[in-house]
Amino acid sequence: MIHELFPESLDIRFQTSAIPCEDDFVFYYQENTLLWKNEDGSLVIPRRSDFPSLPETSEFRFLFSLGNKPCFLLWGKPGETSPDLVFQDLSLFRTHPVQLLAWASMVGYHLQSWYLNHRFCGRCGAPALPMPEERALGCSSCSRVVYPGISPAIIVAVICGDKILLIRGRSGRSWYSLVSGYVDAGETLEQAVAREVKEETGLDVRNIRYYNDQPWPLSGTLMVGFLAEADDRQAIVVDEREISEAAWFTRGSLPEYSPALAISGELIRRFDRNEL
Ligand SMILES: [Zn+2]
Numbered sequence: 691m692i693h694e695l696f697p698e699s700l701d702i703r704f705q706t707s708a709i710p711c712e713d714d715f716v717f718y719y720q721e722n723t724l725l726w727k728n729e730d731g732s733l734v735i736p737r738r739s740d741f742p743s744l745p746e747t748s749e750f751r752f753l754f755s756l757g758n759k760p761c762f763l764l765w766g767k768p769g770e771t772s773p774d775l776v777f778q779d780l781s782l783f784r785t786h787p788v789q790l791l792a793w794a795s796m797v798g799y800h801l802q803s804w805y806l807n808h809r810f811c812g813r814c815g816a817p818a819l820p821m822p823e824e825r826a827l828g829c830s831s832c833s834r835v836v837y838p839g840i841s842p843a844i845i846v847a848v849i850c851g852d853k854i855l856l857i858r859g860r861s862g863r864s865w866y867s868l869v870s871g872y873v874d875a876g877e878t879l880e881q882a883v884a885r886e887v888k889e890e891t892g893l894d895v896r897n898i899r900y901y902n903d904q905p906w907p908l909s910g911t912l913m914v915g916f917l918a919e920a921d922d923r924q925a926i927v928v929d930e931r932e933i934s935e936a937a938w939f940t941r942g943s944l945p946e947y948s949p950a951l952a953i954s955g956e957l958i959r960r961f962d963r964n965e966l
Pocket residue numbers: 811812813814815816829830831832833834
């Protein structure tokens with residue numbers, strides 16, 4: 691999975707009062723794009739020195755460290771930049787040859803989205819401002835503090851002997867994936883697994899076991915992977931509001947499925963290789 695490729699290289703620990711040096715990395719997002727620098731044909735993260743005429747209203751917010759190099763979010767306008775800076779869609783992470791930068795672009799996007807969506811206090815409506823000593827936003831009026839939002843979700847490989855239950859969502863993707871869904875208030879992870887499988891496919895599952903988990907920053911999600919068993923003689927009843935197809939597939943003859951950089955792809959691939 692993509693987040694496991696560089697366990698030591700992206701350090702999320704917050705640095706207080708960090709100010710960018712000229713060669714520190716700068717992440718600047720616009721909607722679903724990130725500003726990259728075209729350096730001799732390779733797309734790299736720009737440095738502070740690539741933003742020489744920053745408006746006074748712009749500021750830097752510490753994101754994380756990449757191999758001891760501090761990385762900052764540019765908040766506000768970038769000012770004039772050189773023509774070798776180019777916006778690229780966030781989906782670039784799927785194909786960028788340097789997967790550490792791909793992963794960093796996703797984590798930065800999660801934090802940028804959180805800042806963007808919490809500019810005002812949800813309780814009293816006053817402006818919310820970054821706090822200097824921790825990664826948090828504090829209300830300028832009622833002192834309410836908000837931390838980065840992370841939504842837990844489950845994803846489950848439902849297995850019956852040498853068959854696995856695969857679904858296709860309504861996103862228009864060609865590949866198959868696994869049943870997944872957000873955990874509801876007051877619900878355990880195992881209860882969410884049973885409920886989501888029942889809701890999406892009509893199947894009852896048993897023997898639910900934790901597999902692994904994976905942060906998925908693009909949606910602000912922590913995906914928690916499970917294995918479960920179901921009797922394939924049960925009737926499949928698809929919830930057509932959420933998915934377009936659900937069916938059993940036999941090991942060794944699976945259709946195209948999610949890429950292995952995501953936990954869904956790893957689960958399906960390991961089932962296919964008889965490793966689960
Ligand atoms: Zn407030």
